[in-house]
Amino acid sequence: MIWLTWRQFRAQAVTAAAALAVFAVLLAVTGPHLASLYAASGITGCHGGSCGQLASNFLSQVGTGLYPAVYLLGIAGIVLAPAVIGIFWGAPLIAREFEAGTFRLAWTQSITRTRWLAVKLALTGLAAMAITEALSLIQAWWAAPIGQAARLATDSNFPLGMSPFSLLAFDAHGITPLGYAAFAFTLGVTAGVLIRRTVPAMAITLAIFAAVQVAMPLSIRPHLFPPDHTTAALSSFSSLPTQIRPNGGFAFGVDYLPSQPGAWILSGGAVNAAGQPVSTSPAACRSEAITGSPAWTPCLTSHGIRIAVSYQPTSRYWALQLTETAIYVALALVLASYCFWRLSRRPS
């Protein structure tokens, strides 16, 4: 059965290997130069405050030309890989056999349906996880300099300076790609088992997987662990996107925490000395001359207004990675079990 699974999977495996190879070549060609730029930047061996500036300089240096494109291409590939796997490896796995009637050939050989499905699921599923993780690892290896710099950089307005928690970065690095691949794959297989037609199964898989991938970072991930809370002085932020509203209203967009570089900001805003949210300027700071001018934030500060932030520190990174991956793997196992039950109990 192992041979048959491989033989049926061969074309897809070759395509995936080729894609991986092309990508690897691209990285191999651009990687060494990136590494040498990093070595020359002086970030390794820097101390304290100077690190932030050195890091920002390095990031602006590599922020143009080929590197951002390769970086984003890699991220995109890793994020899309599970979906592609779910659609092209998962959905047809069983659906194709029903469509072509070959299940009548397979199930009358001297092998049980359970073993048949188990080998197909295990081998193809493991391949799915392996290739997605491989993609992720080689991209992470290539982007290591950028990642390290991003963790140190004080300047957050930077296309490559993504926190490891940022949407695409969290999905593309660590071990979450394994979970996504496992889930997308088994989702595809289940759709195929239920619908028994390849193309509709592909469509359903894409729809559901996309929905889950949007829902997870927006609604679930933020609640996986209780966040830390802290306040910081307005002056500690080198840049703070501000929205000025009529009648003294204002709102701050807090997307980083100076004392916790790389932390995942869940929410942040202005609070008064008592810790209550503030959305209106104190009367004294409301005049047109002050609002929006450099004197405005000191004015707010003098009235006890600070920024309160709830966040996940970088130390939580692996805890979050493991938890999220565990959720996806658990989902994958549930779906796989369902497939076994469905195929062995109701063969019609």
Place this chain on the structure above:
Amino acid sequence: MVIEFHLDGRSGVAPYLQLIHQVRQALRLGLLREGDQLPKVKDVVAGLAINPNTVLKAYRELEYEGLVAARPGIGTFVTGTLGGSSLAAHGPLRRDLQRWLAKARRAGLDDESIEALFINTFRSAAEEDIA
């Protein structure tokens, strides 16, 4: 030498009877002699696309008549004869028949007429024998 069977699907005669008939015919004509092996069952069915039980039934019937004997694992072999001594007369008789046929053709008879004439004469002769 191994004989080859053929089946006439339209004759209304059961297949196994046709096989028996063909073996007997072959024995009479000396095409099959004592010690010769009948075609293997699998070869017969592979040629004719008929049920093996049909062939087995024919062979069993022939064995019952004492004409053949089955040797398990080896095959079915001819043990008896039909016609026996008359076989020697076949040669000259065949030549006489060929001459007669040539004459009939020269006289202008077609196949159907020849066959009708022969069968008619054969039958009346048989009746005379009985009577």
Place this chain on the structure above:
Amino acid sequence: MTAVLETRGLGKRYRRLWALSDCTLSIPAGHVVGLVGPNGAGKTTLLNLAAGLLLPTTGTAEVLGGPPPANPAQLARLGFLAQDAPVYAGLSVADHLRLGADLNPRWDEELARHRIERLDLDLGQKAGKLSGGQRAQLALTLAIAKRPELLLLDEPVASLDPLARREFLQDLMEAVAEQDLSVVLSSHLIADLERVCDYLIVLVGSRVRVAGPVEELLATHHLLSGPRRDPATLPAGQQVISASHTDVQTTLLVRTSDPVLDPAWTVSEVGLEDLVLAYMSQAAGPGRRNHHLGVQK
């Protein structure tokens, strides 16, 4: 002799429709069984139930002494050839042989290779590119080389041209003779099966109409023709299968184990095709194409 296939009240329903109902059969080993019936009669359903590809709605089926195969040992004893001979289009002929060897413990590689050679199939040819007859032969090779005790074939020759059909049946019979195989093959044409079957099952409208050894069926079914008569007046032992009437004459196909002694009848033998047709028309019901006795005499 043990039964290779035994069913009791076997039935399969899809939503509202019964594809097979109340099927009770006991098929002995060592036969080539013809399963005949019009399309939609339930032949495919019965074969799929026997092969374990479907679960029954009612009743039971016993195959080779056990339930329809579910474990590898039982699966090895049963060969199945589904309708239209499904094969993996992207795999070559050699790949299919490898499949058979890989998944069947009793696989006879030599037999498989020998057959493929004799069939003149190109080992490297993708199965999707084979002709219908070649695909059927490949599928038959896979089923035979597995060395089963029972072979189930669902309309194996339905879409084959006459030459391919003949060759398929020749090869099948050779395998039966060599391996002492029991076979059940279905068709909607009795002509396909006449030469090879020695046991017959007629399935019409999801029900078994008649089943038994061909010899016995031919011996117990007779065509009676004589002066116009009501079939109901026949003695109890004579079961009327089909009847047709003209103004003065009645022709009946009856089933009986006793000899027909009534001198009014001319008794003649029935061919297999007429026998099957009679049961099909019986199942179709009285409204169909029969000449009625009419309102009065």
